[in-house]
Amino acid sequence: MSQKVIIVGAGLTGSLLTIYLARRGFNVEVYERRADMRIVNISAGKSINLALSTRGIHALDQVGLAEEVLKTAVAMKGRMIHSNKGELTFQPYGKNENEYINSISRKDLNVILMNEAEKFPNVQIYFNQRCTGMSLETGEAYFVNETHGGSSVVSGDTVIGTDGSASAIRMEFLRSKHFNFSQSYENYGYKELTIPTAEGGGFRIEKNALHIWPRGSYMMIALPNVEGDFTCTLFMNYENGEYNLNKLVARTDVTQFFQKVMPDALELMPELVDDFFNNPTGSLLTIKCYPWNINGKALLMGDAAHAILPFFGQGMNCGFEDCYYFDKLIEKHGTDWQKIFEEFGKLRKENADAIAELALENFVEMRDLVAHKDFLLKKKADVLLEERYPERFISKYAMVTFHRIPYAIAMKRGQIQDRILMEMCSKIDSIDELNLEEAFDRIKTEFAKAGIEEKLKLEV
Amino acid sequence: MSQKVIIVGAGLTGSLLTIYLARRGFNVEVYERRADMRIVNISAGKSINLALSTRGIHALDQVGLAEEVLKTAVAMKGRMIHSNKGELTFQPYGKNENEYINSISRKDLNVILMNEAEKFPNVQIYFNQRCTGMSLETGEAYFVNETHGGSSVVSGDTVIGTDGSASAIRMEFLRSKHFNFSQSYENYGYKELTIPTAEGGGFRIEKNALHIWPRGSYMMIALPNVEGDFTCTLFMNYENGEYNLNKLVARTDVTQFFQKVMPDALELMPELVDDFFNNPTGSLLTIKCYPWNINGKALLMGDAAHAILPFFGQGMNCGFEDCYYFDKLIEKHGTDWQKIFEEFGKLRKENADAIAELALENFVEMRDLVAHKDFLLKKKADVLLEERYPERFISKYAMVTFHRIPYAIAMKRGQIQDRILMEMCSKIDSIDELNLEEAFDRIKTEFAKAGIEEKLKLEV
Numbered sequence: 001m002s003q004k005v006i007i008v009g010a011g012l013t014g015s016l017l018t019i020y021l022a023r024r025g026f027n028v029e030v031y032e033r034r035a036d037m038r039i040v041n042i043s044a045g046k047s048i049n050l051a052l053s054t055r056g057i058h059a060l061d062q063v064g065l066a067e068e069v070l071k072t073a074v075a076m077k078g079r080m081i082h083s084n085k086g087e088l089t090f091q092p093y094g095k096n097e098n099e100y101i102n103s104i105s106r107k108d109l110n111v112i113l114m115n116e117a118e119k120f121p122n123v124q125i126y127f128n129q130r131c132t133g134m135s136l137e138t139g140e141a142y143f144v145n146e147t148h149g150g151s152s153v154v155s156g157d158t159v160i161g162t163d164g165s166a167s168a169i170r171m172e173f174l175r176s177k178h179f180n181f182s183q184s185y186e187n188y189g190y191k192e193l194t195i196p197t198a199e200g201g202g203f204r205i206e207k208n209a210l211h212i213w214p215r216g217s218y219m220m221i222a223l224p225n226v227e228g229d230f231t232c233t234l235f236m237n238y239e240n241g242e243y244n245l246n247k248l249v250a251r252t253d254v255t256q257f258f259q260k261v262m263p264d265a266l267e268l269m270p271e272l273v274d275d276f277f278n279n280p281t282g283s284l285l286t287i288k289c290y291p292w293n294i295n296g297k298a299l300l301m302g303d304a305a306h307a308i309l310p311f312f313g314q315g316m317n318c319g320f321e322d323c324y325y326f327d328k329l330i331e332k333h334g335t336d337w338q339k340i341f342e343e344f345g346k347l348r349k350e351n352a353d354a355i356a357e358l359a360l361e362n363f364v365e366m367r368d369l370v371a372h373k374d375f376l377l378k379k380k381a382d383v384l385l386e387e388r389y390p391e392r393f394i395s396k397y398a399m400v401t402f403h404r405i406p407y408a409i410a411m412k413r414g415q416i417q418d419r420i421l422m423e424m425c426s427k428i429d430s431i432d433e434l435n436l437e438e439a440f441d442r443i444k445t446e447f448a449k450a451g452i453e454e455k456l457k458l459e460v
Numbered sequence: 461m462s463q464k465v466i467i468v469g470a471g472l473t474g475s476l477l478t479i480y481l482a483r484r485g486f487n488v489e490v491y492e493r494r495a496d497m498r499i500v501n502i503s504a505g506k507s508i509n510l511a512l513s514t515r516g517i518h519a520l521d522q523v524g525l526a527e528e529v530l531k532t533a534v535a536m537k538g539r540m541i542h543s544n545k546g547e548l549t550f551q552p553y554g555k556n557e558n559e560y561i562n563s564i565s566r567k568d569l570n571v572i573l574m575n576e577a578e579k580f581p582n583v584q585i586y587f588n589q590r591c592t593g594m595s596l597e598t599g600e601a602y603f604v605n606e607t608h609g610g611s612s613v614v615s616g617d618t619v620i621g622t623d624g625s626a627s628a629i630r631m632e633f634l635r636s637k638h639f640n641f642s643q644s645y646e647n648y649g650y651k652e653l654t655i656p657t658a659e660g661g662g663f664r665i666e667k668n669a670l671h672i673w674p675r676g677s678y679m680m681i682a683l684p685n686v687e688g689d690f691t692c693t694l695f696m697n698y699e700n701g702e703y704n705l706n707k708l709v710a711r712t713d714v715t716q717f718f719q720k721v722m723p724d725a726l727e728l729m730p731e732l733v734d735d736f737f738n739n740p741t742g743s744l745l746t747i748k749c750y751p752w753n754i755n756g757k758a759l760l761m762g763d764a765a766h767a768i769l770p771f772f773g774q775g776m777n778c779g780f781e782d783c784y785y786f787d788k789l790i791e792k793h794g795t796d797w798q799k800i801f802e803e804f805g806k807l808r809k810e811n812a813d814a815i816a817e818l819a820l821e822n823f824v825e826m827r828d829l830v831a832h833k834d835f836l837l838k839k840k841a842d843v844l845l846e847e848r849y850p851e852r853f854i855s856k857y858a859m860v861t862f863h864r865i866p867y868a869i870a871m872k873r874g875q876i877q878d879r880i881l882m883e884m885c886s887k888i889d890s891i892d893e894l895n896l897e898e899a900f901d902r903i904k905t906e907f908a909k910a911g912i913e914e915k916l917k918l919e920v
Contacts, residue, residue, distance in 0.1 A: 171631075171634075174631075174634070174643075177645075177743060178645045178743060179643070179645075180643065180644050180645055181641070181642065181643050182641065182642035182643075182644075183634075183639070183640065183641050183642075184640050184642075185637075185638045185639075185640055283637060283638060
């Protein structure tokens with residue numbers, strides 16, 4: 001097999017895809033805009049830590065990388081909720097010790113993937129290559145070298161754009177007919193902050209948790225790093241609400257804000273004010289488009305096709321799952337790119353749309369619901385129902401995070417389950433009062449109405 | 461006043477805007493991609509005829525052009541429905557003889573506007589100038605001359621993109637942060653066809669009507685031209701339905717299709733098959749975006765900001781209304797472009813969104829509802845209610861077409877009115893059975909619930 005595939009973007013999805021394609025014997029040329037992060041420090045101070053979960057682990061496992069990657073991760077077994085008085089409440093993510101998510105640094109993971117990709121003699125990664133566009137007629141892709149300014153024209157048998165939410169390949173799609181596209185920004189921005197390693201080493205707060213300071217209209221989260229520090233992210237409206245980003249202008253604005261609403265965090269963050277003003281403000285964006293390919297000449301994958309909000313921790317997991325399904329389609333159709341691309345789009349589009357919607361829902365959940373009594377009861381109801389009806393009930397969070405049930409099905413089932421359980425939990429004071437049989441019956445009835453099969457088919 | 465405004469695109473909105481700005485003393489440079497249509501024939505065989513109505517006429521009247529333009533128009537006093545047996549039903553558009561819309565050729569109107577604009581010594585129109593982008597920092601705009609290939613850099617005090625649904629200026633907006641954007645294609649395409657002038661001159665079918673052949677999943681319309689011919693447009697799904705564009709492949713496919721479902725039209729169209737295969741297939745697109753300006757350096761207006769479907773005949777009328785309101789804001793804020801642009805966006809965005817939605821609704825109405833009994837009764841109910849409750853009831857169609865009530869208000873009121881009247885009309889066989897008081901009371905109640913003022917304020 002001597003076909004050549006051009007990959008634009010050596011981020012997480014692009015690098016894993018390269019490995020999958022290399023294993024199938026394709027010649028893969030990867031063009032990356034940034035410098036080689038293994039040589040140059042290119043951190044922009046705005047990377048939200050990643051939560052690697054079942055879908056991503058499964059995709060890594062197919063190429064033998066899951067174990068190596070998980071060694072660099074910190075297990076997060078639940079949410080640790082910080083009240084504004086500093087009280088802590090722990091909400092487990094899963095029904096048992098085996099269900100947890102993995103905090104991992106974007107850079108560490110990307111380096112592992114690039115190193116693995118470069119082990120293949122049929123892979124070549126070129127850095128500092130900014131894509132300036134491509135011809136959807138000839139399939140040629142155009143690059144400018146960001147170091148010396150030279151330009152080049154590259155051609156292969158097909159082009160795959162894994163160049164992220166600001167995809168240059170997608171810009172070409174926009175010039176073609178019948179390309180449906182939307183980009184939608186939230187009114188929220190975010191700031192990366194840090195809880196440093198404790199003096200003498202170790203973690204200043206619970207290591208094995210995703211920490212949340214939920215405050216209704218805004219929130220901060222903190223994810224552990226293996227070195228003992230936490231990467232924190234403050235999500236906040238630009239201009240609305242009692243507190244917002246536009247109001248935090250002076251150094252004292254920031255300290256007074258933290259003092260008032262997250263005093264326990266303030267004590268943990270000696271560099272808070274400098275971080276706040278030195279780091280750029282990130283923006284939150286959802287991208288939807290279709291079709292994802294033009295005539296088999298080019299395909300969009302990962303964030304380039306479906307950038308989502310970070311609140312379900314599924315952006316990377318979804319991109320990795322893209323790679324897995326794409327590989328299965330190569331197994332089925334060989335190098336009939338047009339056929340592979342068409343089928344890939346049909347298979348993945350509704351699932352990408354579903355996880356986009358779920359991620360938005362989870363933003364409300366994280367910044368607000370997790371602090372409410374009804375929601376805590378509902379979480380307990382989820383666990384009891386999973387115990388009572390294995391094979392037939394899985395919580396929405398677990399379907400998305402600990403299973404590989406297609407996102408679209410997880411969303412349909414999960415939204416019905418959550419609506420019924422939230423309503424029932426709003427009427428009780430203790431989980432003992434919940435009638436599990438009644439809850440499950442109501443869920444079954446709603447499933448039947450919506451044409452959803454009652455039994456779970458976990459295999460995909 | 462010596463400020464210079466760069467206008468990209470000398471289409472309908474761009475040309476009218478130029479006149480408004482020239483009257484205020486600005487130096488206006490207009491850059492148009494196409495050749496000068498007054499010299500070169502640039503018809504692409506895919507222009508749906510325009511229906512000029514109150515909003516557009518009002519905006520033309522402000523610059524003294526309404527009378528001249530209306531001389532080239534043909535009054536359309538209602539819809540003439542053609543059944544598949546060739547039976548005709550006439551549905552008046554308005555409640556009296558003074559409420560009608562005006563069929564006008566895009567080219568004739570554009571020529572009148574360009575001629576008027578060029579009467580001003582402070583206006584210069586450059587043709588064959590394709591915009592290749594602009595700098596949103598410096599405000600410079602870039603053009604390539606399509607004739608000789610030379611490129612130029614142009615700068616003024618601000619840039620206004622009236623360059624249509626495929627706007628080059630908007631492409632620059634897409635590269636900036638926090639620009640919300642969507643483009644969404646219908647699964648329908650369209651073909652321009654012709655009913656020629658009768659032998660010896662005159663109209664082959666009723667002159668003063670917009671003709672419709674409604675067929676549920678597809679339709680044809682025909683709009684009269686002053687010369688006696690009709691510009692027809694067949695709207696049809698690309699791939700779904702008993703008949704679709706993908707199925708009309710051979711010459712006999714087209715004639716058999718017309719013979720079966722629009723036999724009366726077939727007889728009127730001697731060039732049908734040639735037109736069908738020679739003319740390109742047009743596509744149907746909705747564009748939404750926001751903000752419409754970047755830092756006062758550039759503004760989008762007309763289709764560049766809000767391209768809509770053609771089914772309410774409001775695309776041009778809305779663009780002309782943009783010009784009118786923009787001019788009012790110059791009156792208010794002088795040359796504070798940032799302020800003018802911000803206020804323009806806030807004023808017009810919800811109205812542009814509303815007419816986009818109304819145009820989509822009207823597609824269903826035109827291709828399907830107009831052939832139904834309930835709908836015909838509802839039309840009669842509209843007229844009776846307008847007579848009984850002047851000042852308090854106007855039909856949705858009339859609010860959009862014969863008044864200048866903001867589109868957003870017309871939509872809110874109209875949707876409630878139509879829902880209630882359709883339901884009541886579905887239960888009766890003759891309009892005499894309709895209880896007008898009850899209908900109006902129900903509408904008032906729903907208005908109150910939705911926070912809509914009962915009395916119409918027609919002044920805007």
